[in-house]
Amino acid sequence: MSDFPLHLLRHGAPVQPGLMLGRTDAAPTTEGIAACVQQAARLDVERIVASDLQRCSLTAAAIGEARDMATEIDPRWRELDFGAWDGKAASTIAAEPLGRFWNDPDLYPPPDGERWSSMLDRIGAALAELQLRPTLIVTHGGAIRAVLHLLCGIPRPQLWAFDLPYGALLSLHVWPGEPRSAQIRGLRG
Numbered sequence: 001m002s003d004f005p006l007h008l009l010r011h012g013a014p015v016q017p018g019l020m021l022g023r024t025d026a027a028p029t030t031e032g033i034a035a036c037v038q039q040a041a042r043l044d045v046e047r048i049v050a051s052d053l054q055r056c057s058l059t060a061a062a063i064g065e066a067r068d069m070a071t072e073i074d075p076r077w078r079e080l081d082f083g084a085w086d087g088k089a090a091s092t093i094a095a096e097p098l099g100r101f102w103n104d105p106d107l108y109p110p111p112d113g114e115r116w117s118s119m120l121d122r123i124g125a126a127l128a129e130l131q132l133r134p135t136l137i138v139t140h141g142g143a144i145r146a147v148l149h150l151l152c153g154i155p156r157p158q159l160w161a162f163d164l165p166y167g168a169l170l171s172l173h174v175w176p177g178e179p180r181s182a183q184i185r186g187l188r189g
Helices: 030-040 054-067 095-103 116-128 141-152
Strands: 004-010 047-050 071-073 135-139 169-175 181-188
Touching (some): 004 030, 030 054, 047 054, 054 071, 054 135, 116 141, 141 169
Parallel strands (some): 004 135, 047 071, 047 135
Antiparallel strands (some): 169 181
């Protein structure tokens, strides 16, 4: 069976950058949306899916409008829930617990937050239900890293070596089957 293209686009810059935005529903800037629309303009896709948070859903709606395509909202594509840290600047969080979290987000999740393995489970479920056709997913940096781990086998500690600025576009070729696998085609930021 042949592969299908899966494009992962990180949402545009939020109005208040520099915060740990997990479940906090921060709006994207107009410029951030425009940059994402430009990134997606050259893609040949049949489906657009987005996280339900407005920094993704508004971005996806603008892309869909530019292409005269409907967008689908799927909350499983949300960012990791940072719990008590959500919406705060990393510089305001005690260094020791924040460092433990970055070193092992499964063993040391944020207070009242989500474990890395829980995010992997929901992203894995969303991936398993993807139709075998060219798809653009407008999502978050953590969700993109989860896809790289699940489809490409990149170990969690190495995932933070990927620079995923706002508006970054990652294209994969996904081979269906169990388990699904992928090959990175390109990263454009």
